Amino acid sequence: MKRKMIFVMSIIAAITIIVAIVPVITQTDQTQLTQTDQTQLTQTDQTQSEYETREITISDIRITVEIADDNKKITKGLMFREGLPDKHGMLFVFEEERKYQFWMMNMKFNIDIIWLNEDGKVVYVVEGAEPCIDEAHISLCTYKPDETAKYVLEVNSGFVKKYGISENSIMMSS
Numbered sequence: 001m002k003r004k005m006i007f008v009m010s011i012i013a014a015i016t017i018i019v020a021i022v023p024v025i026t027q028t029d030q031t032q033l034t035q036t037d038q039t040q041l042t043q044t045d046q047t048q049s050e051y052e053t054r055e056i057t058i059s060d061i062r063i064t065v066e067i068a069d070d071n072k073k074i075t076k077g078l079m080f081r082e083g084l085p086d087k088h089g090m091l092f093v094f095e096e097e098r099k100y101q102f103w104m105m106n107m108k109f110n111i112d113i114i115w116l117n118e119d120g121k122v123v124y125v126v127e128g129a130e131p132c133i134d135e136a137h138i139s140l141c142t143y144k145p146d147e148t149a150k151y152v153l154e155v156n157s158g159f160v161k162k163y164g165i166s167e168n169s170i171m172m173s174s
Contacts, residue, residue, distance in 0.1 A: 055174035056091065058114075058122075058153070061163045062174060065091040065153070078154055079106040089155035100152055101144035107131035110157035112165075115149035120171040123147035128157045 051066035051073060068074045068090055078090055094100060097118055104111075108131060115124040124145035132141035151171070159165070 051090070054091070056171055057174055058171040059163060059165055059169040061087065061165075063087050063089055063153075063155070065089045067091055067093060069093040077102075078111070081108060083109050084111075084156050086156070089153050089159075092152040092154070094150055094152075097148040097150045099145055099148055101142055102129075102152065102154075103138055103143070104129055104131045104141040105135070105138065107141075111154045112157055112160040113143055114153040114155070114160065114165060115145040115147065116151040116153065116171050117148065118150040120151070122165060122167050122169040122171070123149055125160055125165065125167065127160050 051068065053064055053066055056063050056065055064085075064087065066089075068077060069092075074092055074094075077092070078084070084090075092100070100115070102113055110128050110130050113126045113129050114122055117123050124147050126143045129143050130141060132138060153171070
């Protein structure tokens with residue numbers, strides 16, 4: 001009988017310890033998650049400040065764009081961002097006209113992609129480009145124009161339709 005009592009008391013003690021420790025561990029994990037989220041937000045702010053911003057117009061619509069004009073900025077693009085404010089985008093500037101393809105790995109939101117020639121004329125548009133699910137499905141989230149372009153503008157999905165952007169629309173610096 002004593003053995004059973006010691007065994008039961010040991011189990012009760014173990015359960016009491018577990019019940020007391022689990023909330024502390026959970027609270028610590030939530031604090032770490034919050035710190036991680038804050039770090040990611042700070043990194044996003046720093047990422048955005050790495051890019052020069054300019055004003056452009058396209059079909060008389062004024063847009064604030066971040067300029068991606070070197071390999072590091074072009075490669076990173078809008079990856080890991082949660083979204084863009086209205087009438088904001090990223091303008092990729094290349095040295096020469098080519099058929100530049102864009103893939104949506106590590107993107108968190110759909111975008112419209114607009115390819116423009118060296119004169120700023122829209123030559124190709126993809127509306128509602130979706131992020132990659134995973135690396136095994138890259139072909140489903142890689143977008144390539146039919147025409148050569150020197151510039152590529154990424155904006156929120158729906159921008160093209162909302163503002164009536166089409167092939168032959170013209171981009172100009174403000």
